[in-house]
Amino acid sequence: MSEDWRDNGPLDKAAEMAARGARAAGQAERIAQAVQSAHGAMAAASAGGAAGGMAVGSALAGPLGAAVGALVTSKTFWKVVLSILLSVLLFVFVIVNGVGIILAYLGFGDADGYVAQAREAEYRNIKNQIDTLLAEDSQLAEEIYGLIGGERDSLYGKIGEDFDENWEDYDGYEVETDEYESVLKPKLSRYLAVLIEEEWSGSRIVGFNGYGSYGGMDGNLTSVYDEYFALAAATYQVPEALLKAMAKVESDFNPNAVSGAGAVGIMQLMPATARNLGVTDPYDPKQNIMGGAKYIQEMLRTFSAYPNGLDLALAAYNAGPGAVKRAGYRIPQNGETPAYVEKVKGYLIFTDMVQGNGNGGLEGEGSGEADGNGENSGETGGVETGGEIQGAESGNGDGTGESGIVSGSLEVSGVLLKSLVEERASEFLGWTQTGTHTETEGSGDDEVEREIVDYAIVVLLEPELSEVKTGYEYRMVTDQTSFNYVLTLFQIASQGAEGVQDLVLRAASWKNFVLGEGASEDIYTGTISTEGDRIAYDTVAGCVGEAVYYNQGEEPWASLPYGGSNIRSSGCGPTALAIVISTLTGERVTPEMTGRFAISGGYYVKGKGTSHAFPAAAAAHWGLSVERMKRERMNEVVKGLKNGKMAVVICAENTISGSSGHYIVLTGVTENGYLTIADPGSRTRTGNLYSPATIQSYARDLADGSIWLIGK
Incomplete structure (x- = not known):
């Protein structure tokens, strides 16, 4: 099912125009200057009038900037609003696509090419860091070699046990090959670097290499309090x-x-x-x-x-x-x-x-799942950490300096390396029986033949990186850490590519910049331009009154991958459910989250779109009640809306949109009996009213029903 978001309204056209303008910009230097002035432009534009027009025009630059500047200076109110929307949209587009823009500027034609080069560079950086640690910290080197040597000694014991149990007819055994001494020990940094590169997350690798310490933490929890x-x-x-x-x-x-x-x-x-x-x-x-x-x-x-x-x-x-x-x-x-x-x-x-106290007594690892903050969820208790903290000088652990990246200490890297060896040393080496041979002892009448069993201690670690994969995509910037990092890259890019290339290949990990095999899963999203709009409806008492609104055609959602396409083209289902779940739970559940749930649960059907099983599954997953209804039960749907519920409707082709199918959300009922909606594909349609009969005619005629009534 193709879910087309397109609309012919003026704002939709303006959005596409801005996106094209951003793509056409092409030069990272110009983008850097635009980013620097965009902050001021948005503030100035909010004041309206000629001052706002000049600021926005300066921020955007080029023909698009001139056009917007002219619009803002006009006294026509809607044109002023339109110009502000254009400036903000262009700024957001540049930021969410910042990774791809920067890397293209550095000469990486696509994500696959970037990964191939960055992965090898990251491996070399890790190896160099290990070499430095072992050379400069003799105690650490002694501890690490001791841990691995201890595992090697235990293998000798296991070999002896095997000989005693299985080779009683033989006279003895020999360990002819000991790869710990001949292979692993001389090339330990190489083997450990491959292991770290293949298995650690990007954030941990960056910390290990000395840029920002582990996860951006300095480990100092002392204070005057x-x-x-x-x-x-x-x-x-x-x-x-x-x-x-x-x-x-x-x-x-x-x-x-x-x-x-x-x-x-x-x-x-x-x-x-x-x-x-x-x-x-x-x-x-x-x-x-x-x-x-x-x-x-x-x-x-x-x-x-x-x-x-x-x-x-x-x-x-x-x-x-x-x-x-x-x-x-x-x-x-x-x-x-x-x-x-x-x-x-x-x-x-x-x-x-x-x-040296172990794991701190942490019992559970957690589900790694997420929800909203205390304010949005309506909780009276709790705290808040999502907003910008005023007066905290360096609370985010990002450090200071021209590049915004601070080299961490070797102590941190040493702790991480020793921890790795302690946890994994038993996997570094193994033993195997390689054959038998006959030895002759003595001479003449005293000559004796002895049957010997041959063993070997072998390295189990991989000496080379695995084959480079393909099919990578650049990650969209939707978290605060990446946002700050991209702004830093843009600043350095304005002075030339050399500084950025070094920063990207040394002080960052490719795993944090792409989606695909081996990429980090520990990237948290949702703190930069990911808050849904809040739309108030003039509805009767009992209806939700106000809904959280997301639009699938707007960044940062539009370009995010969804199935074989993206949210812009095929994501009205996840976007509709994000609207419903965010509104009813008070939690921030974005189209990216619902889209990820759909893909992982098998609710995306290749070539068709979002499965009809998805709305009920997503609602239940986020703790909401759901009832699937046929379109003939519209009276019950209206009653449910008046009781604070919302409804998701799958519309038939060529009804509310020009696509082969489209999900919308029913949000409430007006005093005149009309229905208010939230259309994930169109802000224009979201402002329209529809009669229950019209929505019923739009809904697909499905045997199991085409309307999902969802409540708390």
Whole structure:
């Protein structure tokens, strides 16, 4: 089923025009200048008038910029609005496609070519780092060789056991080949580099190579407030290390930090939450830490019966306990909460690795799934970490300097390398029986023949990288970390390609820039231009009233891959469900997330589109009730809308759109009995009203029904 999003409205045409303009720009230097001025342009444009027109025209440059500037200076209001939309859309297009633009500028024709070169460069960087570690840290080298040598010695014991059990008719055995001494030890950095390149995530590799340390963490959880953390830990029986890790992620120990949503202080307490916890002054470090400790204690107790209780407690601290419960007692599905959970746990693990304390006692690994923040989910308790923190000097761990990349210490790399060897040394070597031979001892009458069994100790690690794959695609920039990184690349690109090429091939990992085999799965998305619009409807009491709206034809969704196509062309189903789920749960569930769910669950049918089984499966996955209905039951659908439910409708070909099929969302009912809709393919149609009879005529005539009534 082809799901065509196209619309003939003026804004849709303007969007396509802006996208074409961005593609035609072609020069990274111009893009860099546009990015630098776009921030100011958007602020100036919001004021309207001639000043806004000049700013936007300057930001866009070229014929498109001149045209937009002229439009803004016009006194016609809708033209001013249109020019603002054009400037913002062009800026967003450049950013979300920033990886591909930069790499094309550096001479990589496509993602496959980039991966082939970057993968080899990354392997060499890893090998060089290992060589440096082993040469400069004799104690570390001794420990690593000792660990591997110990495994080799254990293999000698296993060989002896095999001989005793299976070769009783033979006189003895020999280990003729010991590849630990002859192969692995002389080339250890080469073998370990291949292992790391093949198996580690991009973020961990970047940290190991000395750019930004492990996951952007410096492992330093000490502060001037250690006394308060100790007091809070003792008072509420919460591990002190956990409280410090949370504070590091929340505010970097800044008592004056205030997020964009209003969360305050070291533990980033929302004002209402702080009051409920007895915190009278959230800026007071002691009160704030004590309040945060009390709240996480409550969350730990609430989810203590679950194997991944720590993960759920942290998710609840970030998104609210209700969001965790609605997600089926899993980490809620959004771009912020799983990143928060993993980063807090990462600090715990990393700190314990440095101190030699194992894994920090973390019981559960979590589901790696995501949900919305406490404010969007309607939770009264919880904290907020998604907004920009005012006053936190370096809380994101990105460091400072001209390039925005800070070289990490060899200590961090050494900890990671030793941990790898400790965990995997048993897989480095193996033994095998290679044959038998006869030896003659003595001479003359004393000559004796002895039958000997031959063994060998062999290297099991791969000495070379696996064959380069194909079919890679550049990853879209939809997370804050990548956004900041791309802005850095654009800045350096304005001065020439040399600096960017070195940065891309040394201080970054190809695994974080592409989609495909071997690419990192630990990239969290959803914090840059991924918030859905909120559309208010004039509907009767009981209807949802306001819906979160996503449009499949707009970036950053349009270009994201979906099945054999992209969301623009075939993603109205995932986009429609993202609208419904985000609205009813209060959680940020994007078209990328629902699209990924559809692909992983087999709900995308190649050559046809999204399966009719998808709406019910997606709604249930995010904890919503769903009933599939035939179009003849429209009266029941209307009743459901008046009771706060929403409906997804699969429309027949050539009805509401010109495609062979199209999903839309019914959001409510007006006083006159008309239906309001959210059309994932058209903002124009989203503003229209439709009679129940019209929607019924649009709906497909399917035996199992073409309408899904979805509620909480």
